[in-house]
Amino acid sequence: MSILVVGSVAFDTIETPHGKRERCQGGAATHFAIAASFFTDVRVIGVVGDDFGPKQEEAFKKRNIDISGIEHIPGEKCFHWAGSYEGALNEAKTLQTDLNVFADFSPKVPSNYQDSDFLFLANIDPVLQKRVMDAMPDVKMVAGDTMNYWIADHRDNLLKMLAGLDTLIINDGEARMLSGEHNLVKAAKKVIEMGPKSLVIKHGEYGATAFFCERSFPGTKNTTVPFRAPALPLEEVVDPTGAGDSFAGGFYGYLAAQKEITPRAFRTALFYGGVMGSFAVEKFGIERLRDATREEIEERFRLFREISHLDLDAE
Amino acid sequence: MSILVVGSVAFDTIETPHGKRERCQGGAATHFAIAASFFTDVRVIGVVGDDFGPKQEEAFKKRNIDISGIEHIPGEKCFHWAGSYEGALNEAKTLQTDLNVFADFSPKVPSNYQDSDFLFLANIDPVLQKRVMDAMPDVKMVAGDTMNYWIADHRDNLLKMLAGLDTLIINDGEARMLSGEHNLVKAAKKVIEMGPKSLVIKHGEYGATAFFCERSFPGTKNTTVPFRAPALPLEEVVDPTGAGDSFAGGFYGYLAAQKEITPRAFRTALFYGGVMGSFAVEKFGIERLRDATREEIEERFRLFREISHLDLDAE
Numbered sequence: 001m002s003i004l005v006v007g008s009v010a011f012d013t014i015e016t017p018h019g020k021r022e023r024c025q026g027g028a029a030t031h032f033a034i035a036a037s038f039f040t041d042v043r044v045i046g047v048v049g050d051d052f053g054p055k056q057e058e059a060f061k062k063r064n065i066d067i068s069g070i071e072h073i074p075g076e077k078c079f080h081w082a083g084s085y086e087g088a089l090n091e092a093k094t095l096q097t098d099l100n101v102f103a104d105f106s107p108k109v110p111s112n113y114q115d116s117d118f119l120f121l122a123n124i125d126p127v128l129q130k131r132v133m134d135a136m137p138d139v140k141m142v143a144g145d146t147m148n149y150w151i152a153d154h155r156d157n158l159l160k161m162l163a164g165l166d167t168l169i170i171n172d173g174e175a176r177m178l179s180g181e182h183n184l185v186k187a188a189k190k191v192i193e194m195g196p197k198s199l200v201i202k203h204g205e206y207g208a209t210a211f212f213c214e215r216s217f218p219g220t221k222n223t224t225v226p227f228r229a230p231a232l233p234l235e236e237v238v239d240p241t242g243a244g245d246s247f248a249g250g251f252y253g254y255l256a257a258q259k260e261i262t263p264r265a266f267r268t269a270l271f272y273g274g275v276m277g278s279f280a281v282e283k284f285g286i287e288r289l290r291d292a293t294r295e296e297i298e299e300r301f302r303l304f305r306e307i308s309h310l311d312l313d314a315e
Numbered sequence: 316m317s318i319l320v321v322g323s324v325a326f327d328t329i330e331t332p333h334g335k336r337e338r339c340q341g342g343a344a345t346h347f348a349i350a351a352s353f354f355t356d357v358r359v360i361g362v363v364g365d366d367f368g369p370k371q372e373e374a375f376k377k378r379n380i381d382i383s384g385i386e387h388i389p390g391e392k393c394f395h396w397a398g399s400y401e402g403a404l405n406e407a408k409t410l411q412t413d414l415n416v417f418a419d420f421s422p423k424v425p426s427n428y429q430d431s432d433f434l435f436l437a438n439i440d441p442v443l444q445k446r447v448m449d450a451m452p453d454v455k456m457v458a459g460d461t462m463n464y465w466i467a468d469h470r471d472n473l474l475k476m477l478a479g480l481d482t483l484i485i486n487d488g489e490a491r492m493l494s495g496e497h498n499l500v501k502a503a504k505k506v507i508e509m510g511p512k513s514l515v516i517k518h519g520e521y522g523a524t525a526f527f528c529e530r531s532f533p534g535t536k537n538t539t540v541p542f543r544a545p546a547l548p549l550e551e552v553v554d555p556t557g558a559g560d561s562f563a564g565g566f567y568g569y570l571a572a573q574k575e576i577t578p579r580a581f582r583t584a585l586f587y588g589g590v591m592g593s594f595a596v597e598k599f600g601i602e603r604l605r606d607a608t609r610e611e612i613e614e615r616f617r618l619f620r621e622i623s624h625l626d627l628d629a630e
Contacts, residue, residue, distance in 0.1 A: 087497055182402055184520070185550040205499070206521035209548055228545040228623050233524055235500040267625050308543050309624055310583055 001140070001256040002041040002115070005029050006107050006132050007122025007245075009046035009070060013082035013096070014284060016089060018238045024285030025056050027079065028122035028145070031242035034289050035249025035276040036120075037063035038297055039257040043113050045069040045132070047101045049077040059290055069110045076101045089237050090204050109135045118256040122245065123147050126154055126161040133164050141261065143167040143252055145244070151177045163195035169248045171202045184209065188226075200251070200270065202244055207231040210270055212263075223263050229270035230308045232278040232300070239284045243277045246289055250276025275300045316455070316571040317356040317430070320344050321422050321447045322437025322560075324361035324371075324385060328397035328411070329599060331404060333553045339600030340371050342394065343437035343460070346557035349604050350564025350591040351435075352378035353612055354572040358428050360384040360447070362416045364392035374605055384425045388416045404552050405519050424450045433571040437560065438462045441469055441476040448479050456576065458482040458567055460559070466492045478510035484563045486517045499524065503541075515566070515585065517559055522546040525585055527578075538578050544585035545623045547593040547615070554599045558592045561604055565591025590615045 010027030014020065033042045043066040048056075052072065060067045082096035107128055119136050121129040121144035133142055144165050150158050151174060158178075162168060168191065176182055179190035184201060188211035191199050197216045202208045207230040217223040251273030258265040275297055282288040325342030329335065348357045358381040363371075367387065375382045394417035398407040422443055434451050436444040436459035448457055459480050465473050466489060473493075477483060483506065491497055494505035499516060503526035506514050512531045517523045522545040532538045566588030573580040590612055597603040 183550060183552065185548045188548075189550075203521055206518055207543070211548075225618075226548045226622055228522070228548070230543040230545075230623075233500045233503075233526075233541045233543070235498060235504075237498070264625065271625065303540075305625065307541055308545075309626075310579065310586065310620065311624075311626075 001117035002043060003036055003118040003120055003252060003256050004043045004045065004109070004113050004116035004136065004139075005032050005036070005120040005122060006045040006129070007032065007120075007124055008079050008102060009044065009048050009052065010079040010081060010102075011051070012241055012285060013080070014239055014241050015084035015095075016239050017086070018236075019284075021239075021284045023080070024241075025059055026081075026242055026285050028242070028245045030059075030286060031245035031280065031289070032120060032122055032249040032252075033060065033065045034063055034286055035246040035280070036253030036256070037065050038276075038292065038294055039250075039253030039272070042066065042253070043069060043116060045107045045109065045113070047071045047073060047105045047107075049073055049101045050075065051077050059286060062290070066113075069108075069113055071108075073101045083241070085240060088205075089240050092241070107132050117141075118143075118252060120144065120248065120252055121161070122248075123150075126150050126158040130157070130161045130164070133161065141166045141255070143169060143248070145169050145248060146174065146178075148174060148177055159194060162191075165196040167198045167200060168196040169200040169202065169244075169251070171204070171244065175199070175201045185211075185226075198266070200273075202247060203231070205231050205233075205237075207274060208247070208270055210266065217261070217263050217266075220263060227267050227270065229267070229274050230304060231274050232304065232307065234278060234281065237281045240281050241285065242289075243280045246280035247273040247277035250274070271301060271304050272297075274304055316432035317358060318351050318433040318435055318567060318571050319358045319360065319424070319428050319431035319451065319454075320347050320351070320435040320437060321360040321444070322347065322435075322439055323394050323417060324359065324363050324367065325394040325396060325417075326366070327556055327600060328395070329554055329556050330399035330410075331554050332401070333551075334599075336554075336599045338395070339556075340374055341396070341557055341600050343557070343560045345374075345601060346560035346595065346604070347435060347437055347564040347567075348375065348380045349378055349601055350561040350595070351568030351571070352380050352564075353591075353607065353609055354565075354568030354587070357381065357568070358384060358431060360422045360424065360428070362386045362388060362420045362422075364388055364416045365390065366392050374601060377605070381428075384423075384428050386423075391416045398556070400555060403520075404555050407556070422447050433458075433567060435459065435563065435567055436476070437563075438465075441465050441473040445472070445476045445479070448476065456481045456570070458484060458563070460484050460563060461489065461493075463489060463492055474509060477506075480511040482513045482515060483511040484515040484517065484559075484566070486519070486559065490514070490516045500526075500541075513581070515588075517562060518546070520546050520549075520552075522589060523562070523585055525581065532576070532578050532581075535578060542582050542585065544582070544589050545619060546589050547619065547622065549593060549596065552596045555596050556600065557604075558595045561595035562588040562592035565589070586616060586619050587612075589619055
């Protein structure tokens with residue numbers, strides 16, 4: 001099954017305790033697409049400027065990602081974000097945001113993307129997310145992301161988008177802000193009342209929790225019990241930029257590759273999300289994820305089971 | 316196998332968003348002992364004043380806990396702690412500490428406790444922890460806890476105690492403070508270099524991670540991979556006081572009840588730790604834990620597996 005992702009295709013200038021990198025290839029759609037491409041076909045809708053050249057295209061082509069839906073605006077530049085991380089590397093401090101081509105982004109779904117099976121709405125203006133969602137009424141599943149800016153200042157538009165989601169993937173802080181509840185279980189209930197059939201809350205180095213409502217898996221029983229997936233305890237987190245998008249890509253890519261979206265497939269997908277997130281942070285930008293292999297991914301998936309499951313054979 | 320625990324037997328005045336309770340029965344040894352008593356025989360060493368009466372004794376006796384090693388100081392009062400929790404309920408703000416009988420606590424191991432198999436050193440002065448450890452050289456296993464106060468101001472004494480531990484059980488903040496490392500994997504490595512063969516780091520609502528060194532399980536292989544146990548996503552956390560001690564009690568109680576301390580037993584014990592911690596926070600003080608049943612514990616253990624394991628039968 002194919003995934004269509006809409007979101008930012010950008011450059012990031014990143015400073016972490018491990019060093020500084022100027023203008024790494026990045027953006028939510030980039031991280032998501034590369035992570036998902038290890039599992040299924042991926043198509044990207046985005047907008048770029050003249051600074052998006054053959055080198056940047058190559059990163060997508062190497063992973064067989066269809067970028068025919070990325071619009072080029074001549075004479076302009078790509079979206080650029082600069083940020084720094086300190087201490088726990090949990091939260092980025094934004095130093096600079098240059099919207100550039102992104103300021104007037106108006107996503108269009110090309111005809112060759114119309115038969116996409118799964119839709120992922122990366123973190124952009126919820127008005128645009130909703131527009132793409134409405135343009136793709138026949139997809140099997142719609143998942144999406146958002147951030148504090150839209151939650152705080154564009155709530156009405158955000159709520160219209162959330163109403164159409166199968167799965168919302170956000171972090172602890174966003175779940176608390178969106179719901180007004182500090183307790184994450186209460187927060188999840190409120191968010192699910194806004195429309196999403198399921199909610200994945202990412203806890204950074206502590207993993208992720210999925211919450212479900214009765215509509216999550218029609219025809220199956222006992223599906224409303226939450227599920228917790230671990231994160232790998234990592235000694236070196238070089239750059240957390242894109243970890244959440246890589247998590248979403250691994251999660252959604254695995255899910256799109258399954259015959260049927262069952263509770264078990266959903267749970268397993270969360271583990272693959274963690275796996276792709278764990279690769280993403282090992283190097284700057286997309287460096288590590290881009291060079292991953294399917295064998296490495298399976299090996300790390302086994303490691304995720306080993307660190308979290310009781311009943312493995314090894315005594 | 317029997318567990319000997321040494322620690323505080325106290326009263327707590329607790330304020331949380333769910334209300335206020337004056338002088339609840341509490342203390343680290345109390346929470347630990349009650350949690351562990353569902354799995355194995357428990358004996359307590361502590362010190363109390365005249366305010367520790369038949370009602371307080373009853374809570375131990377109901378759980379068949381041996382309190383013949385609790386010393387009564389006539390004319391004095393029990394240790395009393397007052398604290399409040401806000402927001403995420405993750406951290407207590409101490410409002411008042413009345414050491415009372417605890418100021419001159421000098422633990423002695425009664426002769427009827429000498430044959431104890433497992434020793435748990437709850438959070439007290441590391442000099443006293445070390446003294447009890449030295450008085451019990453033949454136990455099968457020694458585990459212990461500590462806190463920021465001892466880490467900051469009694470480091471040398473703490474290091475002497477840590478050198479003799481099989482397992483240290485502390486939280487994220489304590490692990491970071493003790494090691495001087497923000498990254499928890501790096502922190503764990505440094506703490507294990509201080510002596511403990513294994514380290515359990517409690518992450519509150521996110522569960523716990525165990526780290527092992529090669530000496531953790533002599534004769535077994537592949538034992539240095541960390542292990543992550545979940546916490547139950549709870550909608551109502553009424554009072555977190557004693558959750559960490561209840562976790563330690565469930566963990567250690569389960570372990571002491573096994574024929575052999577294998578990696579699998581250790582991992583399973585972490586799940587039971589989470590189970591007992593999840594009960595502890597549901598009511599004030601020891602109210603919920605005291606009234607738990609073995610059936611409820613097993614049911615919740617199954618729930619912990621259900622929320623974290625991929626390969627259960629249910630689709």
